[in-house]
Amino acid sequence: VGPPGTGKTLLARSIAGEAKVPFFSISGSDFVEMFVGVGAARVRDMFEQAKKSSPCIIFIDELDAVGRQRGAGLGGGNDEREQTLNQLLVEMDGFEATAGVIVIAATNRPDVLDPALLRPGRFDRQVVVGLPDIRGREQILLVHMRKVPVAPDVRADILARGTPGMSGADLANLINEAALFAARGNKRLVDMDDFEKAKDKILMGAERKSMVITPEDKKKTAYHESGHAVVGMSLPGCDPVHKVTVIPRGRALGVTMSLPTMDRFSLYKDEMLSQISMLFGGRVAEEIFVGSISTGASNDFERATSIARDMVTRYGMSDALGPMVYGENEGEVFLGRSVTTHKNVSESTMQKIDAEVRRILDEQYAVARKILTDNRDKVEAMTAALLEFETIDSDQIGDIMAGRPVRQPKPLATTPPPAGGDDKPSAPAPTTQPVQEA
Structure with a gap:
């Protein structure tokens, strides 16, 4: 089990090469068919072949496609998938210890698997393949x-x-x-x-240099991103700002990217509060320096509200409501229990939660406003640098925060063209991103 892309299927391939025994590989979705009984028949056939080729290994990729928890009761459910799962349970439990058939499966959704699949004697040994350090x-x-x-x-x-x-x-x-x-x-x-x-x-995201932006909009975007960066660099709980750009990337007109200095496995309260303040930096900068607000901060508000609500309802970081989890985890339907969401929170408690989330957001909004008011010169300097270079790296950001003149972007290294070629490496355009080794 593990997140997508961590190498679960690759690990199964390496087992096949190292074990030097027959290896049967099948995807969980291959068992699910529109015809009744086909999936269960395929399970029987696969295990029959495996017994004949013993010792061998069976590998089922994306097990959650066939191994989801039964009994959801959503309009009768998928009877065909449940029959296939029942047959898989029977086959796995029907071996003797000397059968010599090992069953391995991979999934990134262990939370939706049927408990009968995970009991001792079936998939009782779970190997977690996490993100690499x-x-x-x-x-x-x-x-x-x-x-x-x-x-x-x-x-x-x-x-x-x-x-x-x-x-x-x-x-x-x-x-x-x-x-x-x-x-x-x-x-x-x-x-x-x-x-x-x-x-x-x-x-x-990919650069969209072909997108036409008026100088006025570009200046407003530069103030917005400078607000994020200055607040992020002023708060110790924020990750260091790695790069700021006003070149449109993906669906954004500008991006402020922060990178942690080391792998992080948990977040602390002061770090989450600092994140909220940094998210508000863009809107506050628009209010102070532009004089009007735009729709560009909608995603910032969404993320800030989500962090604040999680602090109150999931992580017990509210003094008013205490260390308690409020509300059930969303996506309960996929766990096969009920379509309706169970509200185990009273109306008055919901109002307290909303008030506490509001308080956290208001306090961090005030923190962002104070930082930007006290550092107007740094915001102006960073905006000027962004309008000149379009992208600034952590070294240039460090110069601005220290009050030093902003250094020029690092020149891009060029490699000679292949022998016999007449083409010369094109000179970097002024908008080319400067390089910062992380």
Whole structure:
């Protein structure tokens, strides 16, 4: 079990290669058919073949497609899927210890599996394949780097530090995107600039330089993003701001990207409050410096409200309501219990929850306003830098916060074209992102 992209299926493939025994692989969705009885028959056939080829391994990928909890009662349920699951339970429990057939399954939704599947004697041993830590990311990057020609300046340990929370599939995609950037630049080797561009594309979205934005809108976006960055750099509970850009990326007109300095496994109350303040920095900057507010902060409000509500209802971080969980987890239908949501919170308690969420949001909004009011010069300096360079990195942000003159963006490294080629590497445009090794 584990999140998507962490290598569960890959681990099964490696088991098949190391065990040197017959290996039967099938997806959970292959059992589910429109004809009654086909799924159960396929389960029987698969186990019959496995017994004949004993010793062997059976691997079922995406087990949740066939192993969901029974008895949901949603309009009669999927009887065919339940019959298939019943047959799978019977076959797994019908072995003798000497049968020599090992059943392995993979899923990223262990919470929806039928309890009968997880009892001792069936899938009783759960191997958690989590997201890789910094050492794991470095080793994964080194494996995938063998497939592309990399420049001598590429260091896997620096890339691993700058990619917290990425899965193995994300890192493989990072290498592929970097190789594509190098190919577009007519380079023979993939250098750190290409990896930086690939990381920005994955984390912030693809650039939309063709999008026409008026100078006035660009200036307002620069103030908005500067507000996020200055609040984030002023609060100790926020992750360091890695990069700020006013180049449209994905669905956003501008992006402020923060990266943690190390892998994080839990969040503390002061860190969550600082996150809320940083999210409010954009709207507050619009109020103070632009004089009018826009719709650009809607996603910021959504995320801030979600964090504040989780603090009150899930994490017990409210002094007024105490350490108690309020409300049931959403998505209960998928657990096969009931269609209706059970409200185990009274109306008066709901009003207290809303009031507490409101209090947290108002307090952090005031924190963001005080920080930006006290640091007007830094917001103005960062806005000017964004309008000049369009993208600034952590070194330039550090100059602004320290009151120093903003340094020029780092020049992009270029690799000579292939021998015999007449094409020269194109000079970096003024809007090309400066490189910051994370």
